[in-house]
Amino acid sequence: MKTVKITAETAEQALEKAQAEIGPDAVVLNVRKVPADGVKRLWSQPQVEMIVGTPDSTKSQKEALKLLADKVLQLEKELQSKDAQIKSDVPANVREMINSVKDEPLLHSVRILVDIGLMPEHAMVLSDCVRHHMGGTRPRNLVEEMELLREVLVDQWNQNAIEVEKPGTPVCVLVGPAGTGKTTVLCKWVTQETFLGQRPSRIWRLDGTRTNTAEFLSLHGELMQVPVERVWAETIQPPEDTLKFVDLPGVPDTQQAIEELSYQIKELGSTEIILVLNGSYELQLLVKQVASFSSLPLSGIIITHYDELEDWSKIWNIALTAKLPVKFISGGQDIPGGFREVIPERIFDDWVASAMQ
Ligand SMILES: Nc1nc2c(ncn2[C@@H]2O[C@H](COP(=O)(O)OP(=O)(O)O)[C@@H](O)[C@H]2O)c(=O)[nH]1
Numbered sequence: 001m002k003t004v005k006i007t008a009e010t011a012e013q014a015l016e017k018a019q020a021e022i023g024p025d026a027v028v029l030n031v032r033k034v035p036a037d038g039v040k041r042l043w044s045q046p047q048v049e050m051i052v053g054t055p056d057s058t059k060s061q062k063e064a065l066k067l068l069a070d071k072v073l074q075l076e077k078e079l080q081s082k083d084a085q086i087k088s089d090v091p092a093n094v095r096e097m098i099n100s101v102k103d104e105p106l107l108h109s110v111r112i113l114v115d116i117g118l119m120p121e122h123a124m125v126l127s128d129c130v131r132h133h134m135g136g137t138r139p140r141n142l143v144e145e146m147e148l149l150r151e152v153l154v155d156q157w158n159q160n161a162i163e164v165e166k167p168g169t170p171v172c173v174l175v176g177p178a179g180t181g182k183t184t185v186l187c188k189w190v191t192q193e194t195f196l197g198q199r200p201s202r203i204w205r206l207d208g209t210r211t212n213t214a215e216f217l218s219l220h221g222e223l224m225q226v227p228v229e230r231v232w233a234e235t236i237q238p239p240e241d242t243l244k245f246v247d248l249p250g251v252p253d254t255q256q257a258i259e260e261l262s263y264q265i266k267e268l269g270s271t272e273i274i275l276v277l278n279g280s281y282e283l284q285l286l287v288k289q290v291a292s293f294s295s296l297p298l299s300g301i302i303i304t305h306y307d308e309l310e311d312w313s314k315i316w317n318i319a320l321t322a323k324l325p326v327k328f329i330s331g332g333q334d335i336p337g338g339f340r341e342v343i344p345e346r347i348f349d350d351w352v353a354s355a356m357q
């Protein structure tokens with residue numbers, strides 16, 4: 001490096017001179033105060049001496065180019081030696097690539113949901129959905145990622161609901177194992193529709209392979225002035241806006257019992273079949289019941305005993321397992337008591353909030 005000594009009254013002036021002489025690449029190597037020359041020192045302020053270097057640009061450029069060329073040569077050699085191997089390993093390489101994509105770590109937000117109860121079997125798919133969520137901008141932090149995850153879950157929920165939606169007012173049939181609260185739910189639903197929705201209803205309390213002993217349904221119907229029939233008759237054609245409900249005795253979650261039930265439901269014509277589950281049961285048992293009853297063309301799920309539900313993740317786990325919306329949650333034995341439509345956003349927020357507590 002070539003060096004030049006510059007003297008000026010101030011450091012700024014010295015630097016200006018240096019840049020004027022050497023150019024913008026001037027490198028300041030040293031600065032010090034020096035007294036003025038000869039007799040000038042009697043009236044002059046001390047001066048600034050600056051040692052400035054000029055980078056040997058031609059040499060450094062050459063060096064950089066040489067380094068680059070060496071690197072290119074080295075990479076070419078490596079590629080040539082690997083070329084044969086890559087060609088022979090194409091299927092293996094593709095497999096490895098797919099696996100590496102599959103092995104993408106779970107998103108942090110999804111890991112949090114697993115920590116608060118999401119079944120691990122849903123975690124990977126969910127993580128992928130969030131990553132590839134159409135129209136979503138990449139989340140910048142965990143809060144944004146959590147919001148995106150909520151959006152993805154709610155979208156899936158709504159999509160599942162659209163897929164099973166039936167036109168008009170089909171006959172709504174409540175099915176499920178015995179004692180889960182089907183008849184209680186029906187009483188609550190009809191009461192709400194009568195008082196809040198102001199919609200007329202009609203109920204069929206039918207026998208299955210067992211007698212339907214729910215006398216309280218008929219009594220409740222009388223109280224509500226809602227007709228409760230004991231026999232299905234196609235000749236009865238209520239007005240189009242009338243809600244039609246069928247109450248059946250519960251069946252065990254065995255293949256044979258569900259096939260018999262399916263046969264009976266087909267006789268009813270256009271129906272919307274809702275599975276009623278007791279939310280206070282263990283998740284594994286609920287998942288098993290969902291799997292068994294899914295051989296029916298289910299349109300949704302109702303979860304009862306939410307008064308005893310301690311874990312809101314159950315609702316999401318059931319909805320994700322069944323790929324169906326949970327339409328209502330019902331809590332308590334009293335009628336009308338707790339019975340409300342499920343809004344997925346609210347259930348998500350309740351889940352996260354209760355887990356944080
Ligand atoms: N604690 C509680 N008990 C309920 C709930 N739903 C129904 N039950 C009670 O569970 C029992 C069975 O209900 P029922 O509607 O007859 O069940 P079904 O056999 O499925 O029709 C009854 O004693 C109900 O009062 C609920 O959400 N919470």
Ligand SMILES: [Mg+2]
Binds near residue numbers: 182183184214248
């Ligand atoms: Mg019943």
